[in-house]
Amino acid sequence: MSWRQLNGLASGCFAIYEIGMTQSALFSAARGPLDIAVLVLPHCSILEVASVLDPLRAANRHIGREAFRFRVVTPDGQPAPLTCGIELPASGALSSAGGADLLMVIAGYRLQDVATAPLIRDLRRMAPRFAAIGGVDAATWVLARAGLLSGHRATVHWEDLEDLAHRHPQVEVCPDRYVIDGNRLTAGGAAPAYDLMLHLIRARHGAALARQVAQSFLNTPRPGAQAQIAPGPRGTEPDLDPRVARVLARMESSLDAPARIGILAAEVGLTPRRLETLFRQDLGTTPGAHALSLRLAAARRMLTDTAHPLAEIALRAGFSSPATFSRAFRTHFATSPGRLRRTTTTK
Numbered sequence: 339m340s341w342r343q344l345n346g347l348a349s350g351c352f353a354i355y356e357i358g359m360t361q362s363a364l365f366s367a368a369r370g371p372l373d374i375a376v377l378v379l380p381h382c383s384i385l386e387v388a389s390v391l392d393p394l395r396a397a398n399r400h401i402g403r404e405a406f407r408f409r410v411v412t413p414d415g416q417p418a419p420l421t422c423g424i425e426l427p428a429s430g431a432l433s434s435a436g437g438a439d440l441l442m443v444i445a446g447y448r449l450q451d452v453a454t455a456p457l458i459r460d461l462r463r464m465a466p467r468f469a470a471i472g473g474v475d476a477a478t479w480v481l482a483r484a485g486l487l488s489g490h491r492a493t494v495h496w497e498d499l500e501d502l503a504h505r506h507p508q509v510e511v512c513p514d515r516y517v518i519d520g521n522r523l524t525a526g527g528a529a530p531a532y533d534l535m536l537h538l539i540r541a542r543h544g545a546a547l548a549r550q551v552a553q554s555f556l557n558t559p560r561p562g563a564q565a566q567i568a569p570g571p572r573g574t575e576p577d578l579d580p581r582v583a584r585v586l587a588r589m590e591s592s593l594d595a596p597a598r599i600g601i602l603a604a605e606v607g608l609t610p611r612r613l614e615t616l617f618r619q620d621l622g623t624t625p626g627a628h629a630l631s632l633r634l635a636a637a638r639r640m641l642t643d644t645a646h647p648l649a650e651i652a653l654r655a656g657f658s659s660p661a662t663f664s665r666a667f668r669t670h671f672a673t674s675p676g677r678l679r680r681t682t683t684t685k
Contacts, residue, residue, distance in 0.1 A: 453480045642679070
């Protein structure tokens, strides 16, 4: 997705944020423990699970009592296989989560296998039992398919923003890190989920506790309304020259319309040769090679995680034709786009 498309999605969302987020009552000062059921779906990231659970655990430790009660559930109560290769035990099935105040769903890959008809049915049936429902990463797709985000603002991982908006026009898709709209919460990935949990802790128990939790993880939270990808320097990468960081952000936000290296260099006040020198120093590669690897990585994700035609993937990855795309892909990955797609499961 290009920066222009992200801006298009953002236009309405940021205007609403200027007024202020419409938040669930869960984000009011606490009157008692908050009970959270975390529905972990197979093939999600352990980092996303930890980003939801560990801030709550740390908050309980700092406050000296159980301010947050949380438990992991899975669709059938069996351990959930995660992308890192381990299985996460569960305290029960989704059907046992009905007494929770908040249901947080975490999903990642292979949605075609994971978002089954029984799961969608169970989510629809159980939704009224929770004061709020949230989703992390691809869980936004699951909630949208269940009709639980209709009429709400929501976000998803930046790679899926355009597809989600196209397939679920009843959802107002925002490129924000996380979105709170009434009793629906969504986060674009692991780091935004951590930020969302800190926001929840702050809202219920004050800024001092949220700061203590953040300091436990040596991390500074970012606001939900901040875009997942934004042009400009990235202060979280101190080892990069700021000009290299700006060029990287520009490359990442315009994969479908890659700019010439000379234009990128001029935008940061450098000659192409000087930019190449800085890239080699900081990243061990050239600007052109890095830009191509970014576009091919995005194409590979679309091949494995979507059903888009090859011609559309080539266009979205900034290639002039499917043939040009196929040659570059085969050179980089030692396999053809078609063969890779045949050996993987689409989203």
